[in-house]
Amino acid sequence: MNKKGDHYAFEEIIFVVLNIIYFFMLIFFVIRASSGAYISEQFYAKQIGLLVDGAKPGTLLSVDVTKPYNTAEKNNMDKGNIFRIINSKLIVQMSGSRAYQYQIFNDVDVKIAPAYRIVNEGNGNEVFLDIYIGEKNV
């Protein structure tokens, strides 16, 4: 009788443990997906890309990048590599796994400031990225 009871209890324990592991895996997946950088990367790439496309030489753009800065910091990303311009493409990368690109058609010289401008506000820091739009050297 005891042996049979032990067997049932063992099966129950395995059943509960498997369920807990499985549902934790699902929760972990959803949390990772929701804090993922993909949507933010796309949003900032397109927002900054359109600003650059519409800008004239001599313009200084200052964009609030607090969210991507914090996300990159959380993902241990080199913050100097979050925003890059390669072959007229604006690349935004907030995690090590992938990056998002957006094509720019404006034929200008885009200079991204090497350092972020951090402004101390009452409820935390705000991070700004300065982008200088200059004339392209022919």
Add this chain to the structure above:
Amino acid sequence: MYKKGDLLTIWWFGVLAIVGLGIVLGTVIFYSGSVDTRKVESEIMADKIIKCLNQSVESINFINDGFDIYSECLISKNVFEQSSLFFVRINLVSGDLNQGPYKFGNNALEKDCEVGENVNAKYFPDCTQENIDIYAKNGNKISVNVLAVSNNKGGAYSNDGL
């Protein structure tokens, strides 16, 4: 009272698989959404070209005279000729003189644009058409029609290609 083997059945694993698949699919669909900026981009492009042509009003035969729209309007020639994401068509009418259409970029997008205007087509490019009358110093009126098309959706970055 359950019997041995009632809990860990194939049906239970089936239920787990269905629930898991539902959650994974829902999450992936929700977070892979796309922000479509092609219409805004085509508007920016059309505005840019209109402003640029307005400044070049004195050279009415500008395109025939070797006017380089890429350098004058600050549009990247490489991007237009290699990426196939953009298209611009310019028509100029001055009195009886009809110039154009002058086309730049991926010509296939012009047709796609016409089709996309009539049907709700998600994968067709977005287009902006702008008309403006500009006046030369001698009083000549030049009617300018610009069609700007963008199919720039952005995407995952890879090192290859343009």
